[in-house]
Amino acid sequence: MRILRLVDKFFSPQVVYAHCDVPCGIYDPHEAQVAAHTVLRMTNMINDLKTSSSDPDFEERKRIISQISRLTKVKEDHCEIVKHQVRIIWGDYFKPDHLTKYKNLHELVFQVMKQASAARQNIDLVAAQDLLSSVQKFAEIFWDTKGRETVRVKSGYPTEGEIVLSK
Amino acid sequence: MLPNFSPGDHVLTFNWGLPKSGNVIVFEVKDAFYVKRVKKIKDNLIYVTGDNMKESSKIDPIDEGQITGKVIWKY
Numbered sequence: 001m002r003i004l005r006l007v008d009k010f011f012s013p014q015v016v017y018a019h020c021d022v023p024c025g026i027y028d029p030h031e032a033q034v035a036a037h038t039v040l041r042m043t044n045m046i047n048d049l050k051t052s053s054s055d056p057d058f059e060e061r062k063r064i065i066s067q068i069s070r071l072t073k074v075k076e077d078h079c080e081i082v083k084h085q086v087r088i089i090w091g092d093y094f095k096p097d098h099l100t101k102y103k104n105l106h107e108l109v110f111q112v113m114k115q116a117s118a119a120r121q122n123i124d125l126v127a128a129q130d131l132l133s134s135v136q137k138f139a140e141i142f143w144d145t146k147g148r149e150t151v152r153v154k155s156g157y158p159t160e161g162e163i164v165l166s167k
Numbered sequence: 168m169l170p171n172f173s174p175g176d177h178v179l180t181f182n183w184g185l186p187k188s189g190n191v192i193v194f195e196v197k198d199a200f201y202v203k204r205v206k207k208i209k210d211n212l213i214y215v216t217g218d219n220m221k222e223s224s225k226i227d228p229i230d231e232g233q234i235t236g237k238v239i240w241k242y
Contacts, residue, residue, distance in 0.1 A: 001242040008177060014235075016178070016193050016200040018168040018217060 027093045029139035032085035033163050035078040036132040039119050040159045042075035043128040079120035082131065086112050086138060093142070102141050108134060132161055139164040168202060169219040172241065178202065180236030186213070191238040194229050201226070202238065 090109045112134045118127035143150045148166040155163040190205045203215035212228040
């Protein structure tokens, strides 16, 4: 063995990994929930934008367009964050054994993807609310697989919605 | 791959013949090399898994062309 190690000092061996991503085993649906709340908040803020008249002047139009652009960008970015975070947990954490207990898991993830796309493409309050609801259910399933009880608490965010936490 | 392989272990591979179920192999996916155990071989696809089932992440099946070799020695 020492001889082989000595040989390796002169001819460095190729590095091999036992895991596909680092750090393995660290998963949390919290970020997906925060992103879903952000999508809902951005949708509400876009819907709440008002002009002073039916024919606003150029400066006001510029201001409104700028606000809508910024809010839309954040909304779309966070729809993608929801999809990314849920996909990572679904693809890397969940194992086939989980599906025997949570038979609707694939359907729920499919709904998240579709609702996130709808909330991203449109100013759709219902889609944003449904997205948050689905992500909360996803979080509850995730924590249940770890044998952790969950509780829904007031998020304290301007959306006034809830967030799922593990006890 | 704990407890059979630990970070810092060196492995020697041998690339003659196809691996069998239970063999530990080194293979390449997207320019990175991985070490996993062969779970089964079906329809020319090689299904691999880690020994540490608690933390091992799922990986898509690989084909023969991706295999670098079978692990024959750990040192």
